Amino acid sequence: MPYTYGTDEWEQAYQQVTAQRQADESKPYWMGTPEWLMLYEKIVQGDAAYKEAAKTWEGSVVIHILAKPEIGLDEDLYMYMDLWHGACNFMRLVPAEKGSAGDFVITGDYERWKSVMAAELDPVKGMMQGKLKLKGDLPTIVRAVRAAQRLVELVGEVPTKFPDEVSADELAEFKSTVGALRSDFGI
Amino acid sequence: MFGNMGKVLEYDLSAAEKTEIQLDQTIYQQYIGGAGLAAKIIYDRGDLDAQPLDPGALLVFAAGPCAGIGYSGSSRFSVCGRSPLTGIWGQASCGGDWGPELKMCGYDALVLKGKAAAPSYILLGDDSAELVDASDLGGKDTYEVDDLLKEKHGKQSKVLAIGPAAENGVLYGCIMNDKGHTAGRTGMGTVMASKNIKAIVARGSKKLEMKDPEKVKEMRKEHHANVDDNLLCSALGPMGTSANLESKMYEGDVPCKNWSSGWFEEGTELGGVYWLDDPRTGRDTCRGCIVRCKPVVTINEGPYAIGEAPGPEYETIGTFGTMLLNSDFNAICKANDMSNRLGFDTITGGSSIAWATECFEEGIFKPEDYDGIKLSWGDIDAVIAFLPKLAAGEGKLAKLLAQGSVKAAAEIGQGTEAWLSDSKGLEAPMHDPRCNWGDGIAYAMSVRGACHVSNMMMWLEWGAAEKPEIGLDKNYQGMSAQWKGEAAAKTSFLGCIYNSACWCEFSGIPLGIQQWAEIFNAVADYGYDIDSLMKAGARVYHLQRALGFIWGATAADDKLGQRIMTPLSDAMMSNDSVPDMDTMMAEFVEWAGLRPEDHKPTRETLEAHDLGYLADRLGV
Structure with a gap:
């Protein structure tokens, strides 16, 4: 029975699943899973450079990864970050309706985001070169380039297991995980 | 035709x-x-x-x-x-x-x-x-x-x-x-x-004929969609060419205090995002351009009133702003308006004034020797009062600075040559090679002296452009010499295409070179492919540099002013960094087909570019 996003039930169930998976799974975590996102959240929350750079930032940022069925991403994936004045209030995997309505949505295909996560692609350069697409108020983002850069730099500090680099058995496990999350949480 | x-x-x-x-x-x-x-x-x-x-x-x-x-x-x-x-x-x-x-x-x-x-x-x-x-x-x-x-x-x-x-x-x-x-x-x-x-x-009325008007129309649609979709072009429109000033100051790209400082906190708010509606009241454009990057400002009251007028570009905001430690944007608008009316280059003019300000601040110049004029950091009113004198050649300081900073420093001496930021006598634009080293080699090897629009090096290092079809697709890091000589040579040839085709680099950023060649072919029947288009750019580069040699330039002039080669200590990200010119120069010389001993093109290079007629004249 899927939970409805925005309800207390959804939030409680999401937190329980995250905690359980953190306990059960070993690092590096699968890219884009709740436990991976929780680790990212903690890194951002503890980063002094981000806090300083983002002290005037107001608004949500969404990492939007386009679907790639062969690696288990049957549909687009949205990672929602609630950010306010240098604080990272929370990060969640969210349904498409919520994700696409974020204040700043950065969209790219899996390979691009993987390059960012592997610190091979500077996200600001990626946006300027059109490899990542930005939706949101440009003057706001121009004033917050340092914060945006630091935020996405930090994703490179999350130890990550990428689904295109694993065996067929492991990939099947990832697909199953994603499938269950989609089914339960509508993400 | x-x-x-x-x-x-x-x-x-x-x-x-x-x-x-x-x-x-x-x-x-x-x-x-x-x-x-x-x-x-x-x-x-x-x-x-x-x-x-x-x-x-x-x-x-x-x-x-x-x-x-x-x-x-x-x-x-x-x-x-x-x-x-x-x-x-x-x-x-x-x-x-x-x-x-x-x-x-x-x-x-x-x-x-x-x-x-x-x-x-x-x-x-x-x-x-x-x-x-x-x-x-x-x-x-x-x-x-x-x-x-x-x-x-x-x-x-x-x-x-x-x-x-x-x-x-x-x-x-x-x-x-x-x-x-x-x-x-x-x-x-x-x-x-x-x-x-x-x-x-x-004022003319003659019609322009094109080889394939339908294809031109079709490609224009594609080109404009790409420009529309480009993040940089999207920012340059509403925020003007100073859109990135604040973030670039954090990187160390914005020269401050006559290039002696990498940081001017009050100056961060000179960026286009801070004056979106006031005093900006409109946007102008060049014919056919959808970027519309030219700000129109309106200042009706106060000491800097200019009414409705063209606003300052990034370069002018640098030379009359951060270079002088002036953070009053309206005053920059006034200085820009006066410079436009009086008719002088705001980069050389502003840079020369910044150099002179340092001369006053360091006690080399004394007001009593210069008709009572005293320039000081942050005193934009003294600069505004001086501009008409400069244009009129009125007084000793005006006569000195009318020559530009390089000739002025040669006349004054006393160590003031160390405060210059030129190449070949042309004052550098407001992009600091100490944070993007490729700018350094590009300035030094530019056809006209220190210049960021004779090449596309800046866009490459910023990551705003890449041209994989000619190998310009590396992960360029600002304070590194890796791949920069090659990149500067290729982007210098690209720069020659821009200035010969008379295209704007902004709209050219999202343009592929194959696509560009096809536009030339559809418009003017040039028969280009990527190779022949790049070869045309290189041909222009070698000819313009050859004219420089004929007019007295030598390899010894292919360098940067001393100030640019002096490390900063107060920048946020580029302290203790000066471009590794030797490494980049050796690579540039090889990629451009120049002779290491005098930086002239080899005879083979000339002949390969249909420039054999220059060989004897250059003595190669």
Whole structure:
């Protein structure tokens, strides 16, 4: 029975699943899973450079990864970050309706985001070169380039297991995980 | 002929004689147009022994093959000659509407030689040119001249005008087009003044023919969609060319305090995002351009009131802002407005004033020696009061700075040469090679001295552009020499394509080179592929550099001013960094096919680019 996003039930169930998976799974975590996102959240929350750079930032940022069925991403994936004045209030995997309505949505295909996560692609350069697409108020983002850069730099500090680099058995496990999350949480 | 009109008008002002020169399609294919065509004309027809302000020196105004076809960024024009500021190749690029109008008069280029017997302006019409008395325009500022000539010849006329600065011998006089657009660098306005020409009015009605109009239309749609979709172009429109000033100051890209500092906190709010609606009240553009990056500002009250007027570009915000530790944006608007009206390059002018300010602050200059003038960091009012004197050549300081900072420092000595930020006598633009090393080699090897629009190096290092089809797709890091020599050579050739085709780099950022070649082919039947287009860019580069050698430049001049090679200590990200010029230079020399001992092109390089005619002249 899927939970409805925005309800207390959804939030409680999401937190329980995250905690359980953190306990059960070993690092590096699968890219884009709740436990991976929780680790990212903690890194951002503890980063002094981000806090300083983002002290005037107001608004949500969404990492939007386009679907790639062969690696288990049957549909687009949205990672929602609630950010306010240098604080990272929370990060969640969210349904498409919520994700696409974020204040700043950065969209790219899996390979691009993987390059960012592997610190091979500077996200600001990626946006300027059109490899990542930005939706949101440009003057706001121009004033917050340092914060945006630091935020996405930090994703490179999350130890990550990428689904295109694993065996067929492991990939099947990832697909199953994603499938269950989609089914339960509508993400 | 397609794209081009097939002829150039040469006006011998001394003899009051006009000659129409028919050019073969091969010349256009080889030199593209604009600054490339101008270099070929100057080499073939100029008196290369003439000093920059001698009557025998040529001054060429040239449009590109795509001027007036409605493509975003394709309608600039170039003004070229021998620079009175640097003594070598002089080149200024200008937006606006004049380039297309020149072609609609029936000419791809206007060549001025000699000197008019009396102050005059040139009236261009369909296949016609007339020398008109301008004795009533002498001493008037460029905006007044624009208004008067439009009143006389119609509002649709396109006007180029010089101001008092050029008339009074300031070596970096610029040429203004329709008030808001500037052929700014290397003193082409001063060359125009030396020919007794105050203005050039163009109004034509001839039709531009294209090889494949349907394809041109189709590709224009694609090009504009790409420009629309590009993040940088999207930012430059509403926020102007200073959109990135704040973030770039964090990186160390913005020179402060005459390049002695990498940080000016109050200056971060000079970025375009901070004046989106006030005092910005509008946006202007060049013909056909959808980026619309030119701010219009309105300041009706206070000491810096200018009414509604063209606003400052990033470079001017740097030279009259961060370079002087001035954070008053309205004051920069005022200084910009005055500079435009008086008619001088704000980069060389502002940089020279910043150098002089350091001379005052360090006690080299004393007010009693300079007519009571005292320049200080942050005192923009003293600068604003000085600008009319500078343009008029009034007083000792004005006479000194009218030569630019490099000649001034040579005259003053006392260690002030260490505060220069030039290459080959041309003051550097407001992008610091200490945080992006590639800018350093690009400035040093530019065809006209320190320049960021003679190449695309800056965009590459910023990550705003990449050109994988010619191998420019590496992960370039700012403070690194890796791949930079190769990249600077290739982007210098690209820069020559831009300035010859008279395209704007902003709209060119999202443009693939194959796509660009196809546009040239559809418009002007050039028959380009990527290789032949790049070869044309390299050909122009080698010819323009050759003219520099002929006019006295040597490999020893391929360097940066001492200040740029002095590390910063207060920048946020670029302290203790100076570009590794030796590594980058060796790589550049190899990729460009130059001789390591004198940086001249090898004979093989010349022959491979159909420039064998230069070999004996250069002694290679």
